[in-house]
Amino acid sequence: MxxxxxxxxxxxxxxxxxxxxxxxxxALQKDNNGMIKIDYDKCTLCMKCVEVCPNKALVYME
Ligand code: SF4
Ligand code: SF4
Structure with missing residues (x-):
């Protein structure tokens, strides 16, 4: 990427x-606190997580 x-x-x-x-x-993983973090080496920008998050916590940045 x-x-x-x-x-x-x-x-x-x-x-x-x-x-x-x-x-x-x-690519979507949880840290020790249950907070989501993203492994950028694995993320293909498919946007599935962005679409599914009800809290708009996952945001695509150009
Ligand atoms: S954009 Fe797709 S590949 Fe990247 S973290 Fe979200 S679901 Fe995974
Ligand atoms: S859907 Fe959004 S708020 Fe819920 S765990 Fe995933 S990133 Fe966090």
Missing amino acids: TEEEGYIVVLGCKKCGKCDNVCPTG
């Missing part, structure tokens, strides 16, 4: 778990 393609940022994750199984590449 290059910078030109953009990336997903996590802003105010509420730990609701709705995005638990949506990532097809396993």
Whole structure:
């Protein structure tokens, strides 16, 4: 993934778990506090997590 393609940022994750199984590449992971973080080496920018998050905590940045 290059910078030109953009990336997903996590802003105010509420730990609701709705995005638990949506990532097809396993890029969406939880840290020790249950907060979502993204493995940018695995993320393909498919946008599934962005669409599923009810709290708009996952945001695509160009
Ligand atoms: S955009 Fe797609 S590949 Fe990237 S973290 Fe979200 S669900 Fe996974
Ligand atoms: S769906 Fe959104 S608020 Fe819920 S755990 Fe995932 S990133 Fe956090």
